[in-house]
Amino acid sequence: EKAISLTKSIREEAITSLFSETLPRSLAIADLGCSCGPNTLSVVSEIVIVVEKLCQQLNCSSPEYKIFLNDLSGNDFNSVFKSLDSFKVKLLDEIIKSEMGPCYFFGVPGSFYGRIFPNRSLDFVHSSYSLHWLSKVPEGLDNKGNIYISNTSPSNVSKAYYKQFQRDLSIFLKCRAEELVEGGRMVLTILGRRNDDPCDTEYCCDDWELLATALNDLVLQVEK
Template sequence: MDVKKVLCMVGGTSQTSYAANSTIPKKAILKIRPMLEEAVREIYRNLHPEKMAVADLGCSSGPNTLTVLSEVIKIISNQCQKAGQQPPEIQFFLNDLYNNDFNNIFQSLDQVGQSVGAEEGTISVPHFVAGLPGSFYGRLFPLQSVQFFHSSFSLMWISQVPKDIGDKKNGMPLNKGNIYIGKTSPTLVAKLYQEQFHRDFSQFLKLRCDELVPCGQMLLSFLGRNKNDILDGELSTIWGLVAESLDSMVLEGLVEEENLDTFNLPFYAPSAEEVDAIVNLQGLFDIIHFQTFESNMDPFNDLDGDVVLDNVQSGANCAKVLRSVLEPMIASHFGSAIVDDLFSRFATHAAKHLLKEKLKLPVLALSLKKKEYT
């Protein structure tokens, strides 16, 4: 699988689009707004830039990237208002992979002007927006040219499925029956995924450090793992339900077994300890804040604990979220004919699981500041 070509969320604004199903990251962005505020304020206070470059990495095609953009503008506007200073000009770069539906974001851009301009008494901040296609595992900007990087719900996507996952052991695919690390995966599979994430995340930090101005900052949030057991993480449960759904289609002859055997996700959900260790080992950034929290996979269930009032409806809600993320990858590997059936089976499997416990998405959020002498 060539991740750069295949990975994208469902574009447009239809019911199945990512734009219509991106409430979970939105809630996370609002939850960590104080981290955003502190980072942007500090950059402005310390660097006093006349021009500021801000990039959202993995912006996708939904409204969340515009929420980030307008929040940054509001923070700068308030700061300048209080200090009685001229606002800087801000250049926003919205980055994602090549197949992303950038046009969908561009078409909503006038709403940002309206929402920012709507607040009385705020200073207007000149801003310019550009789309930037490319992988954040490669260089995206000139050296020392960016003040602030933001990325939400993107860094758990790794640059490639670890190479040796496709190997066979005694004639059997190494990760038989799974599409990610699962309870029945050999520990080697977990190790290969873990090593790929470590390489990718280290590379990401190195590249962003090169591109940031001294004392520039980043706010990163992405899916992770709370459970200690790497074979039984929260995301392993969710991807396990997709694997079960695909497997049931193999049994009915609707999907070829070999197609399932060769499908593994370019994804890794790290623990907070792993992320902390990589950042510290690299020594390029200081961690200013590191927060972990859990979101429900059903965006309409805000009840605490494991309470699920209607497991069938909740299973369908989870399937909708998942489809908006996974459909292009599934269609590219298995063909688009299986998509409706697959996500309807997932909804059923999820509903059954929800009788035991909720499907949870652990989120890791960290703000990082480039060290002065790097």
């Protein structure tokens, strides 16, 4: 929630320049790694509010909104879908308080490390706190019983994770380059850190080590 509010002005700037440049009749917006919590709809309402205000200022008609919510297929899309009716009513009655363009929602299951939309079909891509999840654990590593980069990991482990991140991000960008229209916008929020230490607990969650210990204990019990 903090990341969503810290990045609000960046989204506003991006959607304002996108809309003002072309005054499109429809806007296709995708939230990648939407999960099932309230953040995805709060981003959607923020974007719709910005566009509706622009329409009033520029005296033009509202576009229709096509909202694509993407996550892995195991995501609980239904809990987001169940809240859509009340979301639309609240947005119209309490926030916008006048007419707004129609809003159509679509669930898009699948990994964003592959193509998930047709060519040039999206105007605006948003993704928050999702892109630092890699597509897979790097292959062929002996990580000494750790499940992530840890103080006891051999030095090639953090390099392998870094390479995997580079490969994944490059695939992500290539796919989105095909899916976005020319002049489309993308706002990505990724967890990062300010130093070279991948184990610095100020930036990285230290629960992984606890989880690794618990998992190793379980494995040992099976082996006994």
